[in-house]
Amino acid sequence: EDAQKIYNAMKGAGTNEATIIEILAHRTIAQRQKIKEAFKQSVGKELLDCLKSELTGNFEMVVVGLMMPAPVYDAYELKNAIKGAGTEEACLIDILASRSKAEIKEIIATYKKEHGKSLEDDVCGDTSGMFQRVLVSLLTVNKSPALSYLWRRLFDDIYEAGEAHWGTDEVKFLTVLCVRNRNHLLRVFQEYQKISGRDIEDSIKREMSGCLEDAFLAIVKCMKNKPAFFAERLYKSMKGLGTTDNVLIRIMVARAEIDMLDIKAEFLKMYGKTLHSFIKGDTSGDYRKILLELCGGEK
Numbered sequence: 001e002d003a004q005k006i007y008n009a010m011k012g013a014g015t016n017e018a019t020i021i022e023i024l025a026h027r028t029i030a031q032r033q034k035i036k037e038a039f040k041q042s043v044g045k046e047l048l049d050c051l052k053s054e055l056t057g058n059f060e061m062v063v064v065g066l067m068m069p070a071p072v073y074d075a076y077e078l079k080n081a082i083k084g085a086g087t088e089e090a091c092l093i094d095i096l097a098s099r100s101k102a103e104i105k106e107i108i109a110t111y112k113k114e115h116g117k118s119l120e121d122d123v124c125g126d127t128s129g130m131f132q133r134v135l136v137s138l139l140t141v142n143k144s145p146a147l148s149y150l151w152r153r154l155f156d157d158i159y160e161a162g163e164a165h166w167g168t169d170e171v172k173f174l175t176v177l178c179v180r181n182r183n184h185l186l187r188v189f190q191e192y193q194k195i196s197g198r199d200i201e202d203s204i205k206r207e208m209s210g211c212l213e214d215a216f217l218a219i220v221k222c223m224k225n226k227p228a229f230f231a232e233r234l235y236k237s238m239k240g241l242g243t244t245d246n247v248l249i250r251i252m253v254a255r256a257e258i259d260m261l262d263i264k265a266e267f268l269k270m271y272g273k274t275l276h277s278f279i280k281g282d283t284s285g286d287y288r289k290i291l292l293e294l295c296g297g298e299k
Contacts, residue, residue: 002027003038006047015054017286024066025293029257032067058245058287062294065253074099075111077250078119082126089131089211090247092123094233096138097218098226104139130170131211137178138219170212173204177219185223227262228270230255234263235271238282248279248291256294264295 002023009016024032039047048067055063065073074095081091099107111119123135176188189200196203204216221229230251237247255263267275279291 002031002035003042003047006035006039007043007050010050010054017055017059018289020051020055020063021286021290021293024063025290029066029069033069036067058249058283059285059290061245061249062253062287062290065249066256070254071103071106071110072114073254074103074107075114075119077254078107078111079115079122082122087126088246089127089214091250092127092135093211093215093218094247094250096135097215098222098229108139129212130174131215133171134174134178134212134215137174170208173208173216177216182223185220189220189224225266227259228266230259230263231266231270231275234267234275235278238278243282248283252291252294260294260296 005019006023009019023035027035036047039045039050043050048064051063051067052060065076068076077091078095081088095107096104108119111117111122115122120136120139123139124132127135177185192198192200192203201217201220204213204220208216218229221232233247234251237244237251251263252260264275267273267278271278276292276295276297279295280288283291
């Protein structure tokens with residue numbers, strides 16, 4: 001029934017975007033995959049191809065993202081961040097710093113299947129220095145070199161690498177922060193605050209800069225409170241003049257089914273305004289309508 005309604009919305013002159021929004025924004029990822037199958041069986045065409053030919057701009061980007069399973073969408077976004085001239089470092093950081101080891105493993109396999117290349121090779125070919133090493137560490141899901149450390153040893157390493165060190169030993173920061181054992185790291189952060197008198201985030205800001213700083217901060221923030229990390233990213237994508245649409249779209253699509261309620265709650269707590277009101281004031285047209293549906297209302 002959904003497939004037929006979407007077909008009717010696209011056939012002939014013009015497109016009924018309201019129908020597409022009503023259906024796709026209110027179905028789960030699994031349900032959308034079934035709609036794709038039903039569409040191909042009944043119409044004999046790929047739904048994604050039809051949508052791309054009918055829609056344009058940011059609205060198209062949201063709809064296309066919604067039609068992909070989570071690891072396929074992440075792999076798609078990573079590929080777009082890497083290909084062509086320049087690299088969208090923020091995309092690499094947002095995805096690789098926030099996904100679990102199991103999710104990273106799935107993304108790596110999906111990337112290879114979808115694009116015929118190794119994600120690690122593509123990342124290495126497009127980045128350099130310590131930033132590259134951080135990304136590769138986040139991609140290396142089968143190694144846990146520091147998991148046997150006692151939490152106190154981890155603290156010693158990170159304290160010596162930063163506040164107690166003339167200059168910064170980024171390798172020690174890398175070794176510690178890419179452990180990805182949340183319980184260990186949260187205790188490290190507590191002890192760091194106690195001994196140094198400074199939050200770990202403040203130290204990273206003092207000791208580092210650029211993409212490396214952004215990557216380490218993202219790892220720490222995701223360990224502490226992932227919904228708050230995404231709330232901050234959404235806020236920064238919309239505040240001031242203009243909108244960083246690729247960031248806004250990526251987070252709204254990727255988190256809609258996972259922790260959007262938590263992100264909305266953190267957004268309100270952090271900024272005193274609702275995410276719904278920010279999106280409404282910063283976007284327009286069908287793009288605004290579908291994002292507001294994914295956001296799930298004012299409250």
